[in-house]
Amino acid sequence: MPTTPTYPGVYIEEVPSGVRTIAGVATSITAFIGRAERGPVNEPTLINNFGDYQRLFGGLWRKSTMSYAVRDFFGNGGTQALIVRIHNGAAKAKLALNGKPGGAGKALKLEAANEGAWGKKLKALVNYTTKDAPDAKQFNLTVYEDREGGAREEFLNVSVDADNPRYVARILEQQSLLVRVEKDGGGNWLTTDVHPDDVYADEGSAATATGGGDGDAPGTGDYEGAEADKTGIYALKKADLFNLLCIPPPTHGGDTAQTVWSKALDLCVKERAVLIVDPLVAWGANEATAASAAKAGLAALNLTGVRTRNAALYFPRVHARDPMLDYAEEQYVPCGVVAGVIASTDASRGVWKAPAGVDAALAGVSRLQARLNDPENGQLNPLGINCLRTFPVTGRVIWGARTLRGADQFGDEYKYLPVRRLALFIEESLYRGTQWAVFEPNDEPLWGQLRLNVGTFMHNLFRQGAFQGGSPSDAYLVKCDAETTPQADIDRGIVNVIVGFAPLKPAEFVILKIQQLAKAAEG
Numbered sequence: 001m002p003t004t005p006t007y008p009g010v011y012i013e014e015v016p017s018g019v020r021t022i023a024g025v026a027t028s029i030t031a032f033i034g035r036a037e038r039g040p041v042n043e044p045t046l047i048n049n050f051g052d053y054q055r056l057f058g059g060l061w062r063k064s065t066m067s068y069a070v071r072d073f074f075g076n077g078g079t080q081a082l083i084v085r086i087h088n089g090a091a092k093a094k095l096a097l098n099g100k101p102g103g104a105g106k107a108l109k110l111e112a113a114n115e116g117a118w119g120k121k122l123k124a125l126v127n128y129t130t131k132d133a134p135d136a137k138q139f140n141l142t143v144y145e146d147r148e149g150g151a152r153e154e155f156l157n158v159s160v161d162a163d164n165p166r167y168v169a170r171i172l173e174q175q176s177l178l179v180r181v182e183k184d185g186g187g188n189w190l191t192t193d194v195h196p197d198d199v200y201a202d203e204g205s206a207a208t209a210t211g212g213g214d215g216d217a218p219g220t221g222d223y224e225g226a227e228a229d230k231t232g233i234y235a236l237k238k239a240d241l242f243n244l245l246c247i248p249p250p251t252h253g254g255d256t257a258q259t260v261w262s263k264a265l266d267l268c269v270k271e272r273a274v275l276i277v278d279p280l281v282a283w284g285a286n287e288a289t290a291a292s293a294a295k296a297g298l299a300a301l302n303l304t305g306v307r308t309r310n311a312a313l314y315f316p317r318v319h320a321r322d323p324m325l326d327y328a329e330e331q332y333v334p335c336g337v338v339a340g341v342i343a344s345t346d347a348s349r350g351v352w353k354a355p356a357g358v359d360a361a362l363a364g365v366s367r368l369q370a371r372l373n374d375p376e377n378g379q380l381n382p383l384g385i386n387c388l389r390t391f392p393v394t395g396r397v398i399w400g401a402r403t404l405r406g407a408d409q410f411g412d413e414y415k416y417l418p419v420r421r422l423a424l425f426i427e428e429s430l431y432r433g434t435q436w437a438v439f440e441p442n443d444e445p446l447w448g449q450l451r452l453n454v455g456t457f458m459h460n461l462f463r464q465g466a467f468q469g470g471s472p473s474d475a476y477l478v479k480c481d482a483e484t485t486p487q488a489d490i491d492r493g494i495v496n497v498i499v500g501f502a503p504l505k506p507a508e509f510v511i512l513k514i515q516q517l518a519k520a521a522e523g
Contacts, residue, residue: 018445018452019452020436020449021433021456022429022430022432022453022454022456022457023433024425024429024457025241025425025428025429025432026080026241027243027351028078028080028342028343028346029046029080029082029241029242029243029244030073030078030081030082030242030339030343031082031083031084031236031239031242031244031246032066032070032073032082032083032246032248032336033066033086033223033232033236033245033246033264034065034066034067034086034248035063035065035066035086035087035088035217035218035250036057036058036061036064036067036085037063037064037067037116038057038058038118038119039057039085039114040056040085040114041085041086041087041115042084042086042225042232042235043084043085043235043238044082044084044236044238044242045057045082045085046080046081046082046239047080047081047082047083048079049074050071050074050075053070053071053074053081053083055151056177057083057085060324061324062252062325063217065248065250065252065254065332066083068322068336069246069248069333069335069336070083070336071364072320072336072337072340073336073337073339073340073343074340075337075340075363075364076336076337076341076343076363077340077343077344077345077347077363078339078340078344082242084232084235084236085114086218086222086223086225086231086232087116087215087218088215088216088217088218088219089213089215090115090215091115091213091215092111092114092115092116092211092212093111093112093120093122093209093211093212094110094111094112094209095109095110095111095112095119095124095179095209096108096110096207097109097124097126108160108168108181109181109190110124110172110179110181110182111180111181112178112209112212113176113179113180115212115213116213116214117213117214118212119209119212120209120210120211120212121146122144122178122179122209123144123145123146123206123207123208124141124142124143124144124179124207125206125207126140126142127142130156130157131156131157137159137161137164138158138159138166139159140154140155140157140158141154141155141158142154142155143155143176143178144178151178153177153178155172155175155176158171168191169181169191217250217251218250219250220259223250223256223257223260224259224260224263233245233260233263233264233267234267236267236271237267237271242271243273243274243421243424244274244275244276244339244342244343245264245267245273245274245275245276246276246336247261247264247275247335248278248332248333248336249278252330253281253331255278255280255281258300261277261301261302261303265308265311266307268311269307269310272424272428273310273424274310274311274312274417274420274421275310275311275312276312276314276338277301277303277404278313278314278317278334279294279314279316279334280297280300280301281317281331283297283315283316284315284316284369284370287369287370287371290316290369290370290372291370291377294380294385295379295380295383295385298383298385301313306405306412308384308403308405309404309405309412309414310424311403311404312338312386312403312404312417313384313385313386314338314386314387314388314398315334315380315385315387315388316368317333317334317368317369318332318333318337318362318365318367318388319332319365319366319368320364320365320366321366329367331369334388337364337365340363341360341362341398342355345359345360350464350466351418351421351422351425351466352418352419352422352466352467352504353418354416354417354418355398355401356386356397356398356401358391359397360398361394361395361396361397362395362396362397362398365396367390368388368389368390371390377389377400381400381402381508382407382408383407384402384404384405384406384407384415385402386398386399386400386401386402387399387400401416401417401506401508402415402416402417403416403420416506418505419505422466422501426458426461426499429457430454430457433453433457434454437449437495442490442493442495443490444481444482446495447480447481447482450495451478451480451481451497454478454497454499455478458499458501459472461476462475462476465504466501467503468502468503468504469502474502475502476500476502477498477499477500477501478498478499479497479498480496480497484497484498
């Protein structure tokens with residue numbers, strides 16, 4: 001605020017610069033939706049490596065195609081993933097610490113932290129060597145998985161007294177990955193009147209879990225979920241940000257339902273993300289006719305319209321060694337591998353670089369479902385189908401960088417995946433980085449600040465080589481003034497900022513023109 005001088009002397013005022021740095025958002029947080037052996041259900045959980053996935057969701061599991069896609073993602077350079085676990089009829093195991101003979105016959109009823117047959121291996125035991133020996137409601141609880149390498153948790157000085165800071169139900173809910181105290185139909189923890197001296201048969205003896213099951217492979221309804229309840233794909237509405245979405249099929253050798261793809265694509269458009277679409281397994285079943293089958297089958301996906309700017313399809317499927325089958329070869333959808341390569345390219349080159357070419361190698365892939373040649377690739381590329389190819393020396397690589405709106409006949413401005421992803425990156429970054437302007441006085445000082453801050457962000461991208469053009473004026477545009485925001489808009493509380501950029505487009509076709517030079521005859 002301006003200083004009000006009251007005495008003779010020197011006054012110092014700190015004047016704000018008006019610079020509010022706009023930070024670029026992440027570009028390759030990849031969401032995965034599918035079945036897992038364990039872990040929270042319909043809750044997007046951020047992980048940073050496959051070790052996190054093993055700890056929270058159980059690691060590789062033959063019934064989970066998602067587990068293999070996540071493995072491939074991190075194996076190809078992925079760094080952050082959001083996991084949404086769904087299930088179809090899975091049940092939680094129960095674990096009752098029963099009353100001792102002659103006691104009150106009560107029990108402390110525990111259950112597995114989440115659904116799945118994994119909970120059958122849970123065991124629990126107690127002892128009473130607590131810090132407050134006179135407190136009869138206090139005890140120590142140990143819970144562990146009775147298997148090699150299983151997790152083990154210890155909770156000291158917990159109590160069945162709801163007013164105790166170490167109330168066992170609350171402690172388990174906040175700290176345990178293994179168990180919870182059971183609740184009644186009203187959502188209340190079942191610890192009323194439970195007394196340790198009346199509960200545990202013998203100090204140190206372990207109670208064993210019963211029940212629990214994995215259910216069936218998820219159905220279409222489990223994937224689609226309900227938008228109002230934020231389940232299935234809509235669980236991602238609970239997440240702050242995701243950039244790529246992968247939906248592996250419910251079973252090996254199966255396909256993700258067309259309606260799931262369609263609803264997922266609509267969600268991606270709203271969330272400024274890109275859907276990585278897997279090919280139908282039948283397309284590559286006959287290698288001799290694979291390209292023709294993909295070309296003919298594209299319409300069956302029913303992914304059409306302008307929204308397909310936010311989708312990219314990769315063909316064919318990939319083969320890799322499966323450690324769960326004694327390293328026999330198994331077929332997988334390519335979404336996890338592709339998402340990992342995209343993340344790696346973003347980190348090394350930037351979101352504006354096409355995730356394709358000789359450097360876009362597919363790590364961990366032993367072979368492709370179908371080996372395509374140049375003419376076959378030439379049938380699919382003009383349709384917006386990105387091919388996975390095998391070449392001498394370079395091996396297996398991504399050899400396409402188009403969106404599903406990238407068919408030549410559309411002539412769409414977002415034909416290329418890196419152009420679309422750069423636009424989404426700019427949109428999301430500016431959306432988050434200009435929130436401070438809401439409710440500010442709508443006049444030239446605000447317009448000047450917006451020009452400065454947005455211009456600084458765009459200039460930084462220009463310096464990194466994100467745009468075409470040798471000068472800023474050729475590469476991008478930021479305009480916010482009385483011309484973009486006339487009085488009519490000011491009266492409606494609107495400020496308009498126009499941002500334009502000249503995107504880089506990948507060199508899909510390198511044409512070498514060679515001719516012989518004929519030397520003129522000397523006379």
